[in-house]
Each structure stands twice: as structure tokens, then as C-alpha cells.
Amino acid sequence: MLTHFLQTHIPRQTLISIRNFYTSIINPILSPFSPNMTTNDDPQPDFNPNTPSTPVSYPIKTLEDLKQRTYFNSFHFQFNKASVKLTDVSLPNRRRMMVCHDMQGGYTDDKWIQGGNNGDAYAIWHWYLIDVFIYFSHNLVTLPPPCWINAAHKHGVKVLGTFIVEWDEGRVIAEQFLATTEVAKMYAERLSELAVALGFDGWLINMEVSLNVEKIPILKEFVSHLTKVMHSSVPGSLVIWYDSVTIEGYLNWQNQLNDSNKPFFDACDGIFMNYSWQADYPKLSAAVAGNRKFDVYMGIDVFGRGTYGDGQWTTNVALDVLKKDDVSAAIFAPGWVYETKQPPDFQTAQNRWWNLVEKSWGISQSYPKVLPFYSNFDQGHGYHLSVGGNQVSDAPWNNLSNQSFQPYLEYSGDAATETIQAFIDFKQASYNGGGNITFKGVLEGDAYVTKRIFRGEIHSENSPLRFTFSVKAEGGSMIGLYLEYSNKKDVEKETSILLASQGDALLTMERFSGKFSTVIMPSHVKMLETPPEWIIQEANVTLPESTLTGIHVLCYKSDPKSASLDYYAVLGHISIQASANNTVFPPASEWHVESQNLNWKSDSQGNKTVSVKILWKLNSGVASVFSKYNIYAENETNKKSAEASEYVGLALVEAYYVSELLIPAGVSSVKFIIQPCGVNGDIQEVADSPFLRLRVEES
Numbered sequence: 001m002l003t004h005f006l007q008t009h010i011p012r013q014t015l016i017s018i019r020n021f022y023t024s025i026i027n028p029i030l031s032p033f034s035p036n037m038t039t040n041d042d043p044q045p046d047f048n049p050n051t052p053s054t055p056v057s058y059p060i061k062t063l064e065d066l067k068q069r070t071y072f073n074s075f076h077f078q079f080n081k082a083s084v085k086l087t088d089v090s091l092p093n094r095r096r097m098m099v100c101h102d103m104q105g106g107y108t109d110d111k112w113i114q115g116g117n118n119g120d121a122y123a124i125w126h127w128y129l130i131d132v133f134i135y136f137s138h139n140l141v142t143l144p145p146p147c148w149i150n151a152a153h154k155h156g157v158k159v160l161g162t163f164i165v166e167w168d169e170g171r172v173i174a175e176q177f178l179a180t181t182e183v184a185k186m187y188a189e190r191l192s193e194l195a196v197a198l199g200f201d202g203w204l205i206n207m208e209v210s211l212n213v214e215k216i217p218i219l220k221e222f223v224s225h226l227t228k229v230m231h232s233s234v235p236g237s238l239v240i241w242y243d244s245v246t247i248e249g250y251l252n253w254q255n256q257l258n259d260s261n262k263p264f265f266d267a268c269d270g271i272f273m274n275y276s277w278q279a280d281y282p283k284l285s286a287a288v289a290g291n292r293k294f295d296v297y298m299g300i301d302v303f304g305r306g307t308y309g310d311g312q313w314t315t316n317v318a319l320d321v322l323k324k325d326d327v328s329a330a331i332f333a334p335g336w337v338y339e340t341k342q343p344p345d346f347q348t349a350q351n352r353w354w355n356l357v358e359k360s361w362g363i364s365q366s367y368p369k370v371l372p373f374y375s376n377f378d379q380g381h382g383y384h385l386s387v388g389g390n391q392v393s394d395a396p397w398n399n400l401s402n403q404s405f406q407p408y409l410e411y412s413g414d415a416a417t418e419t420i421q422a423f424i425d426f427k428q429a430s431y432n433g434g435g436n437i438t439f440k441g442v443l444e445g446d447a448y449v450t451k452r453i454f455r456g457e458i459h460s461e462n463s464p465l466r467f468t469f470s471v472k473a474e475g476g477s478m479i480g481l482y483l484e485y486s487n488k489k490d491v492e493k494e495t496s497i498l499l500a501s502q503g504d505a506l507l508t509m510e511r512f513s514g515k516f517s518t519v520i521m522p523s524h525v526k527m528l529e530t531p532p533e534w535i536i537q538e539a540n541v542t543l544p545e546s547t548l549t550g551i552h553v554l555c556y557k558s559d560p561k562s563a564s565l566d567y568y569a570v571l572g573h574i575s576i577q578a579s580a581n582n583t584v585f586p587p588a589s590e591w592h593v594e595s596q597n598l599n600w601k602s603d604s605q606g607n608k609t610v611s612v613k614i615l616w617k618l619n620s621g622v623a624s625v626f627s628k629y630n631i632y633a634e635n636e637t638n639k640k641s642a643e644a645s646e647y648v649g650l651a652l653v654e655a656y657y658v659s660e661l662l663i664p665a666g667v668s669s670v671k672f673i674i675q676p677c678g679v680n681g682d683i684q685e686v687a688d689s690p691f692l693r694l695r696v697e698e699s
Helices: 002-009 012-030 063-068 146-154 167-177 181-198 213-233 262-266 281-295 312-325 346-361 505-512
Strands: 097-101 132-135 158-166 202-208 238-242 270-273 296-301 328-332 373-375 385-387 390-393 420-424 437-442 449-460 465-474 477-487 494-499 518-520 524-527 535-541 546-557 566-578 591-602 608-618 628-636 646-651 655-663 669-677 691-695
Touching: 063 167, 063 181, 132 146, 132 238, 146 158, 158 167, 158 181, 158 238, 167 181, 167 202, 167 213, 181 202, 181 213, 202 213, 213 238, 213 262, 262 270, 262 281, 270 281, 270 328, 281 296, 281 312, 296 312, 312 328, 312 346, 373 449, 420 449, 437 449, 437 546, 449 566, 465 477, 477 566, 494 535, 505 518, 518 535, 546 566, 591 691, 608 669, 608 691, 628 655, 646 655, 655 669
Parallel strands: 097 132, 097 328, 132 158, 158 202, 202 238, 238 270, 270 296, 296 328, 494 518
Antiparallel strands: 373 566, 385 390, 420 437, 437 566, 449 546, 465 535, 465 566, 477 494, 477 546, 524 535, 591 608, 608 655, 628 646, 628 669, 669 691
16 A cells, blocks of 8 residues: 555655665665555465466566567467557657556456456546557566557557666666667567567657666667667557656656757657656757657656646646647556546546546547448446347456447536436446447427537448447437538538438428438338347448548437427447448358367366367468457257357457356256357357367266
């Protein structure tokens, strides 16, 4: 608890000075004090990365492990590979938003690659405000968990790991990896190799130690070489220098770009400035950077530890200055909202805090950009899980890799003044995953309300687009999709299209034809028979030489004369694809499925548990195009009967580790089913999916 208090309330410079002073005087007393400044005071069990176990993400803590490439021999290596690639690797030529995630020492709920059981786990869903995301911890080499890479990449955001040396231990490490230029280059190549193998986009380099001045040329070569090998290996990659040690070898945070740190800036893709800058420092830094002013990221500590504007609920004060001076921003530790339990609840506080960022800074990312586009509004955590409108689990869970494209929901700040509230709901039924968008409030008579959900850039020619969305509603409440199009030849010309919900076509046309350029009724409507009876609707849109720029939900009532004013409707998902493109799922016979690391255990009651690594690939050798795989288990008996499939988990790579799954007495075999999911939201039928059957071993 002491370390958490120190981290939260005292600037880093002061922390380092205090720790080094006390370490030199009363080192025996301070021996329990963790140099990694983690907040978990519980003892950690021994971790052997080469032993089969539930896959986790973890850092590299020693130079020797980095040098010997031990990470690549780990049982967990295959699972830590990101599965989502960036569709656009270029960095925009404008001021940018960098976000550095530092929370409770890192590797908390997010370390569970196949998912954890915390329905209230931390997440970021305002990706449309971010350009670059850094996963930070106080370990030597911080490797971003794949869930963060997958979620960020999906939204067009780059992800960086962290290489940090700090405290007295860090100075010893620095002397070792800067022993010679050749040694430094070798370690740079090791870091680049890790980024390539795991699928992230570069590194933050944080050298928070004093160095002998003769090591500075080697350090500059390390930064330069890392930048070169990253650029050659990963197009669009970034190496960012943190404002720390100077070219004189002093650990002296400059808080601005100047002669003491510019040589490091010149050797890489940008600099993350320390947080204690003054009002004129951004402008001065921009002048020094010249035509690279957008590569200067001025730090803002959300905890407010000596930061300009004091962070927290006034983080926007610093952002306003940076916007005025047209340099980039680096927000550190936005998890402050979660860690400090800001009222009234995390969802509300998070939306309120990021709304301050949006109002100050503006939107950075636009999506959808490419087809197919699919979103079920899942934030990557929840209290139940659904597949295709049917609930498959009622257990709390978290897995950011499951996060879908996040809507651009506007935050009003005063729900009482809103006719219709729009919010992500985790408690009510979901169509896919664990979330939905709920629209709730009152509507009088012929009134209707629109709510923004996406800002896009989908360019269409003459081919039709098929829009599919799922809805459940009460009391005559209706949901339509209101689309905004701009003309490619005349950008001033805008077209509005309403994809209305099922109902009285004539009445719908009379109500809305004068308010929209075009009103389209659904071409196909399907109602699921099982509760909560989702209604899936399809409509085709053809608009030549236009760009889809906005998607809104239109809330209205089926009967304008209804006496009831209550409005309640839920949007379960939305998909957009070319009308002719449907997912083709290979039959089970075209897959090769095998097991590894099989381990059976028995108890005195005749129950067994099985642990096994399942791997699958197409027999053709062609890489699959599926976004993820749902894993199920069926218990079979000698009577040739089988229990209903039980949802086991989610795989983002073509491997899944089942850990100590309980097998009741009397079961003769277990059938593990791997259900492929298309990027457009299509899901293969369980009965047609590849599988692995294991005979239960006799005691």
C-alpha cells in the first residue's frame, strides 16, 4: 500500500531521489520495497513459462532472458501473438494523441489471454480519440498483452511496448547493455524481433538513470539502430524517446525539447516529454522541432503529480494549451478514473472524463473505413455472453480481444435533460458478446430522436451495400438507422438515408419521406424463436460515388397516437458488407485438429479433469480468414448420447489451452468444438464446425 500511495501522490523525480537516498542508508530496512513499484503486496507463486498452464502475458525482467531469447521457447509465446493487424500504418500529419497505460504494475486482468472472470475489468473504449497506445510497466521489457493490441489495432491505433531502466538496478543494467556499440545493437535487434513476432508497433525507450558520458554515443546508436530495424521490419512503426537522461549523462528531466535531449529525438520517431512543463514550453519545443513538431508529445499525468493543469478532472486544461500551440499530447495513466473509483460508477466517470478530452482535442479516428464492418458494441467485459442471439454463458468475464468496434456515443453530462438516453448495457441480453446499446426514455406523439453511433469513411461506387442489424424493443418502440452520405464529386452535397424498422411501410413513408432523402424499408426480417426474440433486419443501399460519413440510430414509435410515452429499445449489432459477400465456412473435414500436452487427473469420487492444448489449421495450408473461434465442450457417454454443448472460451489464434476441465463420472469421451467466426459477424453452425474428440482415460 505504501508503494501505491507514493506512486499516486509524489512526482517521479522526487520518488527516485527519495528511494536512492534511503537505499544507500538503510538498505536492509527497505529490502521488501519493490523496485517495480507494483501495487500487489501478495506473494507471487513461482512462474515457469515453459510449463503448460493457462496462457498469460508477462514481461521480460532480465537482460539475460532478452539476450538468450528465452521468451520464444515459452509455452505462452504462441498465445501472445496479436491477431489483428493495422489497416492503415501511416501516422497522420497533425497533432496526435498518445495514451500511456500504467495501472497497478501492469498485467492485471489483461494478462489472461483467453479471458478472465472479472466482469468489471478495466477497459478503454474511446479509441476514436487516440492515435498511439503505450503499454507501460516498471519491468525491463514490457510486452503489451495481445488483447490490447487487438482492441487498439481494430480501431486504427498503434501499440508500443516499453523498455525501461531505472533506479540503481537500472544503472547496472544500462552499463551492461551499453557495454559496446555492438552489444547495444544486438539488444536493439532483440527488441525489434519481439515486436515483429508479437504483432505490435514499436517501443517507448525510458532511460531513467544517470550514465557516464562516454556511454551516451552508444546510447544514441542503440536508439538509432532500434529505429532503423523497426522501420525495416514493421512499416509505420515508432520508437519514442522519453525525456529522461540528457546527452551529458545526467538524469535531469527537461520538460521541453532542447539541446540536452534533442539528439535522442533526432535519432528516433518522437519524444515523450516529462509532465512538469510550463505554459510556454510547448511553443518553445515546437520551435526546436521545426517541421517535426507533431513528433513532440507533451506529457500529462492524469494523477496530477506535478503535471501542468493538475490532471484528473482538469486534464483538458493542459490539452487546450497543446492544441493552441499545435503539438502532440501524451496522456499518462488514464486508469486514474478506475483506480480511484471516481463516482458514481466507472462507466459514467469514464465517459465523462473522455468527454473532456474530446471537447478539448477533437476526434482522431474515423470508422468504419473498410468492408466488411461489424460491431456488437462489446467492450471486452461483462456478466454474460451470447452467440448469435443465444446466451451461452451467465458467468462474469473479461477479454479485451473480444472488444468490438466502439460506438461514438455522445456524453451529455445530464441524463435528466435527455429525452432518450443511449448507453452500453451489460446487464440485459446481448445479441453477440456481452454488450448492447440501450435507448431508453420518453417520446411524445410523432417525435423522434437521433443518436450518433459511428463516424465513417466508407467509399462506395455502384455496388449495393447490405446493412444488417438486430433489435429488441418494447411497447411499439422502433429503431432505424439514419445514414449520412457525402458525394465524392461534390463534397457539399449530402444525402440522408433512413433504413426504417419493420412495420407499416405506408405510414413510415408518410412520416419520414420529407425528412430524409430516401427511406428504405427492410428487405428481409427474421425473428429468433428463443427469448429474448431478437429481430434481425436487412436492407440494401446503392448510392453511386459517395462516402458513408455517419451512422446514427433513429428512435421513434410505431404508432404516433400511442398513449404511452415510454420508449425502450436495444440495438444488438450492426454489420455492413457488399451484398454479394457472404462468409464461406469450410466443412469440418477440411480442418486438421490435434492435441498436445494432454493431462488427465482423477479424484476419489470418480470425477476427472483434463488439461489439453488444442491446435487447428486448414488442411490446405492456407491461412484462415476468421476473426476468432468459440470453443465448446460436449460430454459423451457409451450410450452414444451427448450433453448440450458447454461454452468453454474464446480463441484469437489457432490454439486453445483447456485447463482442468471437470469431466463427470460416466463420460466416455469429450468432444471439443471449434466454431469459426467471420469478420462480418457470421458464425458457423456448431454441428458443421471442426472438432477434437478425446477418449476419457481409465483410472
